[in-house]
Amino acid sequence: MTHPPPPVGVVVPYYDDQPRLTLLLRALAQQRTTVPFEIVVADDGSPARPVIPPGLGRPVTVVSQPDQGFRAAAARNLGATHTAADLLLFLDGDTLPTPGYVQAMVDRLCALDDGSGALVVGRRRHADLGSVPADEVLRFLCGDTVSGITVLDEPSWLRDGYARTDDLGRAGEEDFRLIISAVLGVDRRLWSAIGGFDASFVGYGGEDWDLGWRAWLAGARWAHEPAALAWHDGPDAAGRAASSSGSAANTGKNTESLRLARTIPLPSVRGRALVLAQPDIVVRYLGPTTGTAADAAVVAGVVDLLAGVDAGVWFPRCSADGPDRLPPLLAQDPRVRAGQVPADVLRRARFQVSVTRPLTLSAPLDRCCAAGEWEVPGRVSIRRTRSLNRGEPPPPRRPIARPGPDPLVRPIPDDVSLERWWGGW
Structure with a gap:
């Protein structure tokens, strides 16, 4: 026909x-x-x-x-x-x-x-x-x-x-x-x-x-x-x-x-040092927050994720003036925002990362994204925007590494001491 x-x-x-x-x-x-x-x-x-x-x-x-x-x-x-x-x-x-x-x-x-x-x-x-x-x-x-x-x-x-x-x-x-x-x-x-x-x-x-x-x-x-x-x-x-x-x-x-x-947001177009409104990597933090010092582990995790990379973090469960507020300190960083990721930002970001618990990665986030799509169930998922829009299947699962040298994903304990974490003690 x-x-x-x-x-x-x-x-x-x-x-x-x-x-x-x-x-x-x-x-x-x-x-x-x-x-x-x-x-x-x-x-x-x-x-x-x-x-x-x-x-x-x-x-x-x-x-x-x-x-x-x-x-x-x-x-x-x-x-x-x-x-x-x-x-x-x-x-x-x-x-x-x-x-x-x-x-x-x-x-x-x-x-x-x-x-x-x-x-x-x-x-x-x-x-x-x-x-x-x-x-x-x-x-x-x-x-x-x-x-x-x-x-x-x-x-x-x-x-x-x-x-x-x-x-x-x-x-x-x-x-x-x-x-x-x-x-x-x-x-x-x-x-x-x-x-x-x-x-x-x-x-x-x-x-x-x-x-x-x-x-x-x-x-x-x-x-x-x-x-x-x-x-x-x-x-x-x-x-x-x-x-x-x-x-x-x-x-x-x-x-x-x-x-x-x-x-x-490709490095070949904008270099690697600027912090601009359109990030290369969109991170959604999907876990709970309190807007108090009890969010110390969340703060530590977001700081690690943002270190030296072209990324922005959104907290979809938070609002600017509601009971679910951004964790303390993070609200001062222009790369961290409450609410949903704007559609125009998603249209131009190469990678979309979902994080549900405080964690740190063994390599900078951009290197983890460049390594391919993967996820640790209940912790983190890394997807390419193109793959998501093409409806491609979920990425391979990777287990959380056992304690030892160079784990891929390491959880940050809820009772973390920021003084010790950032001081390396």
């Missing part, structure tokens, strides 16, 4: 470039596909409302947001809210699809999804279209040789990255850098799970890597689809940066790096 193709929405972020928009819409009109799709032009506050040329043969909706700077992430989100399509294809306004683009993206998205969401990146190539007439550019997109168009080098960092990961089939957590929003497709379920693009990104770059990071943690499968080819008019960002001064290029890239360090 064959199923009808899912409805598709193509979202085009746009700002004040009518000739290029017209050309892009004409390129979408010549798609060779059996898939019904609609187009949403998301205007990022252009001085004049974009004009939709007649005779496209596809439904087109125009939506607008105020001009508050370069807000491509917010524009894409706006466009996505104005289509009920099951599959969302994002295509930048300066990127022109070849006639097989939509069909190739849809086919790969449908084949890829295993129930945890799918993300597909098309192939973006670069050309200098110069002043070639629009009809000639459309012929070029169809594969014809057209004089006056110069094909530019493909960015080596993308080409090599897709080759190394077998077109993202063997991608790992560091490969979010291979996700580019200019030629991006996701299914609606994944889009809803990750909350779309982060609309707080203003300025060029970074929002697609942030979305890719959250999609990875959400459990999505990724793919790069070479058959979904679209042409960008001009070089990629690296090529444009090479033509500017080194200082200007570094400033632009550093602006992006500083923004991403707030939301992607």
